[in-house]
Amino acid sequence: MIKKELWVVVERDGSEIEDVSLEILGKSAVIAKSSGYSVTGIVLGTPEDGVVRDVIRYGADRVILLKHERLNQYSNDLYVKVLYDLISSELPAALLVGATYYGRDLAGRLAARLRTGLTANAINIKMDEKGLLVFGVPAYGGKIMAEIVCETARPQMSTVRPGTFSKVFDQGKKGKIVEVVPEISKVQDRVKVIDRKINKSKDLTKSEKTIVGGNGVGGDFSLVWKLAELTHSDVGVTRPLADKGIVPRELQVGTTGYSLKSKVALILGVSGSEHFTSGIRDCGTVISVDIDKGSEIFNHSDYCVVGDASEIIPAVIKKLEGKI
Amino acid sequence: MRNIIVCVKVVPKAENVIFDPATKRLDRSKAENQINDADKTAIEIALRLREKNGGKVILLSMGPPLFENYLKLGVAMGADDAILLSDRNFGGADTYPTALVLSTAITKIGDYDLILAGEESSDAALGQLPGQIAEFLDIPQVLFASSVKFEGGKLRVRRRIKGGHETVETSGPVMVSVEMGAVQPRFPNFEKMKWAVSGFHLKIWNSTELNLREEVTGLKGSLTLVKGLIEITPSKRKRVFIDGNVEEKSSRLAELLKERSLE
Ligand SMILES: Cc1cc2nc3c(=O)[nH]c(=O)nc-3n(C[C@H](O)[C@H](O)[C@H](O)COP(=O)(O)OP(=O)(O)OC[C@H]3O[C@@H](n4cnc5c(N)ncnc54)[C@H](O)[C@@H]3O)c2cc1C
Ligand SMILES: Nc1ncnc2c1ncn2[C@@H]1O[C@H](COP(=O)(O)O)[C@@H](O)[C@H]1O
DSSP, X not given: OOEEEEEEEOOEETTEEOHHHHHHHHHHHHHHHTTTOEEEEXXXXXXXXXXHHHHHHTTOSEEEEEOOGGGSSOOHHHHHHHHHHHHHHHOXXXXXXXXXXXXXXXXXXXXXXXXXXXXXXXXXXXXXXXXXXXXXXXXXXXXXXXXXXXXXXXXXXXXXXXXXXXXXXXXXXXXXXXXXXXOOTTOOOOSEEEEEEEOOOOOGGGOSEEEEXXXXXXXXXXXXXXXXXXXXXXXXXXXXXXXXXXXXXXXXXXXXXXXXXOSEEEXXXXXXXXXXXXXXXXXXXXXXXXXXXXXXXXXXXXXXXESOHHHHHHHHHHHHHHHO | OOEEEEEOOEEEOGGGOEEETTTTXXXXXXXXXXXXXXXXXXXXXXXXXHHHHOOOEEEEEESOGGGHHHHHHHHHHTOSEEEEEOOGGGTTOOHHHHHHHHHHHHHHHOOEEEEEEESOOTTTOOOOHHHHHHHHHTOOEEEEEEEEEEETTEEEEEEEETTEEEEEEEESSEEEEEOXXXXXXXXXXXXXXXXXXXXXXOEEEOHHHHTOOGGGSHHHHOSOXXXXXXXXXXXXXXXXXXXXXXXXXXXXXXHHHHHHHHO
């Protein structure tokens, strides 16, 4: 029997839970409430108690803790194995995973082993009259959203795009905690991590004010930094600039970068591909400069300036330097 | 090195795909096609590995006959061989049967050290096929890689993780998906292009050659279903255009930036 349970794989780095996991818990709780389902958060490794408690406070009715030292760090071989074992014996109706690097690495392979359907990068989830989950996913550069269902196989699986749903916190929420110690002594990790480098650069998702430069800024990026300094803003870029190594990848905004929640974002020389604009959807005020009057970016902006960035940026800098 | 098999998909350029809100259908007829950008990156990485370590680069794609010409472009870039998996029954596949068909073909080719794919395809943008192929082949996977080196029988791969990157090592056959833009793909060589078009024989395998029953491939073998398409409504932004000369525009911009900083 398939259980009326929505499962969420909780991704964490030590005691810090990924925002996207909390967002999915929040959304699942909303869906569960109106449909008679319950929410289970799956936590792997040996986290501090606070982690498990938070998973409940953010929406889970129950936590299954897959407790093993070896699971504190993500490993495709180990995670797929323990989750496959648990899911094929518990049979939940759905399994949701954040569309992070690790989440996507996990989901494809797990779905294949479970022989179930997987939807990627959902930006919308709802339950229809028949109790089937309908996942909305962006397609063709995001002009269109496809509605995808998995009718015949279980669990219904999807990865969920970070920054899509809101977190819901309830300090007093109670839930059940189930500990399972998986048998993995014979499982080998075929991919050995030799070195890990995390850039300690600015966390763009927490930036209050951001100036984003795109291809249209041209060769000299120093003026963007200067403008950012004058306005106490952080700097972000479109993917081509990160690809070229003009700034580290950690400053990239968009579907394969970070989503901004800034109060104000100034966007310079960006064409407005959906891969980018999905990353500025949650900004307060968006101000854009582009040389092309027809640029798609203007459809995503509150204030639009048609002009050459190489003229506008120095002029704005002059104004700010003169008056501040 | 033994064979390097590169999974290649041909995709329509996103900006050319037209959505008709009335019929809720996509019109791809006017769209220009191209090899998926990340897959082109994968081909380039394969060619560089071969130049250093020997072996053969084999392109593999599942799709309609129109893919042929694009695979030949890959051959003109320098690939040794190309195989198209094409059959009426393969149509309408989601990732599960696609991974099944591709992995069956990979097993048939055999003798490989490395399977390369793009991080994701620009039309479907799932990024899940590589992991599924790896599962069907029961080989390890390393996704979102920016560099792949072959040293002393081992593969050393740099892959993207949140906030940085990891260097990992594996031995034996492995599936690696590569980031678009990790290296600059070379252009097709003109002489090779002439040969690819007139001398080269592109293999086409169908379901009989792969020994795959109709029920497990294509639409029938799919586990997900597209129920409908919805146009994403553009954001409800103000879209106020600021007019004037450079002087006036930049004054207004400076004001806007200052106002907003005080909020
Ligand atoms: C799988 C996948 C994932 C992706 N993920 C991301 C992502 O996370 N983030 C991202 O940003 N992109 C991503 N992309 C790429 C995305 O599709 C676009 O190609 C990219 O966002 C374009 O960057 P851009 O706007 O800076 O450059 P362009 O598209 O080249 O646009 C440059 C803009 O600058 C304007 N311009 C030119 N000269 C001037 C001037 N002198 N002054 C002012 N304006 C000028 C032009 O009119 C144009 O609008 C992804 C693509 C794929 C396929
Ligand atoms: N039909 C196909 N034939 C060959 N390779 C494919 C096909 N579809 C996807 N791929 C490969 O899998 C990668 C990821 O695709 P996707 O999971 O669709 O985002 C692509 O970059 C290709 O390398």
